[in-house]
Amino acid sequence: MEKFELHILGCGSALPTTRHFATSQVVNLREKLFMVDCGEGAQMQLRRSRLKFSRLGQVFISHLHGDHCFGLIGLISTFGLLGRTADLHIHSPRGLEELMAPQLAFFCKGLPFEVRFHAFDTTAPALIYDDRSVSVTTIPLRHRVPCCGFLFEEKKQADHIVREMIDFYRIPVCEIGRIKNGGGFTTPEGEQIPHARLTRPADEPRRYAYCSDTAYLPRLTEQVRGVDLLFHEATFLNADEARAKETFHTTAAGAARIARDAGVKQLMIGHFSARYDDEREALAEARAIFPATILAEENRGISIHKYSDNEIL
């Protein structure tokens, strides 16, 4: 199975604590890295993760609050010192480029690569990234400022050809691509061998949805229905539900209701408020509603599987 992993760099909320960095995570899809949010310290955590800096080409910023983007300038500056030459693409709601331009001009003069900003609309889902193996679509959220989550959808791959069939029918190399993509094979004797006999089906594409920061938003279930892993913010406990409403955040139980109603395979909760000393209570409140819940945790990775449980790395 191709690699599809999520690495948590930080899962705290606005106030950093001794236990949590501000929000940042990395999706590793077949060794291409996608950063989601970039709070202060993201570059240090990325270094700790041992993921390769040079593999990171796209950064997705959910919204322009400091705990989701203050790490960008340090990350870019470090990429410059490391001699990066590949463009770095930053996707965010409108306004980030204007905010960062003076800093980039002053602190990152002579950067050996281009920083390309892409602003997205936050009112309707939009495809903002697409390549051979993955697409990224925005998930409009409801927060105090324009905000979107992101849906990572793996592309369906070509079927696997069965080596024994190549040998048995002496299939020439030039035919293999066509067969993997759905074709059959005709032997020199004119026998038609159907595609299904020559191949094993490709792995089912996997999906990961990231939703932070947001008020409890039942309509989310439509867009994240059945995903293999849902990250949902769970800033508050039930006891602080009023505070969650006021600040446009969600409780652990609220996140679990979304997961349950959307029929997702697994829920990871994060974006923990600094007011709580540990997250086991949040976990208990979520599991009471949706048992397949796990806690986000710094320097923790999870490998996303389709037919077996997602695996903690």
Next chain:
Amino acid sequence: MEKFELHILGCGSALPTTRHFATSQVVNLREKLFMVDCGEGAQMQLRRSRLKFSRLGQVFISHLHGDHCFGLIGLISTFGLLGRTADLHIHSPRGLEELMAPQLAFFCKGLPFEVRFHAFDTTAPALIYDDRSVSVTTIPLRHRVPCCGFLFEEKKQADHIVREMIDFYRIPVCEIGRIKNGGGFTTPEGEQIPHARLTRPADEPRRYAYCSDTAYLPRLTEQVRGVDLLFHEATFLNADEARAKETFHTTAAGAARIARDAGVKQLMIGHFSARYDDEREALAEARAIFPATILAEENRGISIHKYSDNEIL
């Protein structure tokens, strides 16, 4: 003895590593906190130090390179969330206020306290902070951009009055302040008791000098002569001396020569390049020239003493 401590929050150089944060430290003088430089992650490290955020009133930025100031916006933002009301003073070379103003306006709207920027000249020593207990003077350094170190000089305190003398001569409370500050006492019988008989001398004022980033600069010895603790950058080893010159940094041996020639009591080296895996070699190279050298280390504190060795906390 009154508290005079140095806490290292970060002692790496431009590239953060898994072992070092970017440069930041805190001077604790009688529970007033002074931050010196504020690299990315400084607020997280400050939290780890268990020092009280509310005690921090002054921040001194040596120069406008990212690894010395990218932590400011997060620190200020967090102070806002914590409901700080006291002004925060930031001293730096010219240009910082203009760079930060757009970010502050966007990310820190409605901050419940004032951020007051004070630009200093970097070409000649200048007194930039002064209160009852300490003064801070700039130490012009030589780097690729305008840069100053900082000299913290404790003020001489009043002498200690000897309790037994108060009792013996029945000295009224209203006289004590005058006597501590140099006066004698005349008994109701007209006997003159000299100041020296009534008091023990105040502790000798202590001095701490911070020098980072700078090329090897022999004239520094004049301004840091005899300080109780000198922090000096030691970005490179002897083997990379050419690189030190090119980048306007100092080797560990260069830092030790400054310490030796200035007759300081103790040298702490820091601002270590990411290229070295551990700093024991830097320590050995420095100690060969100036034995009273120690390594800066994250989350390490040192208490500055006058008549005995500075004490690692």
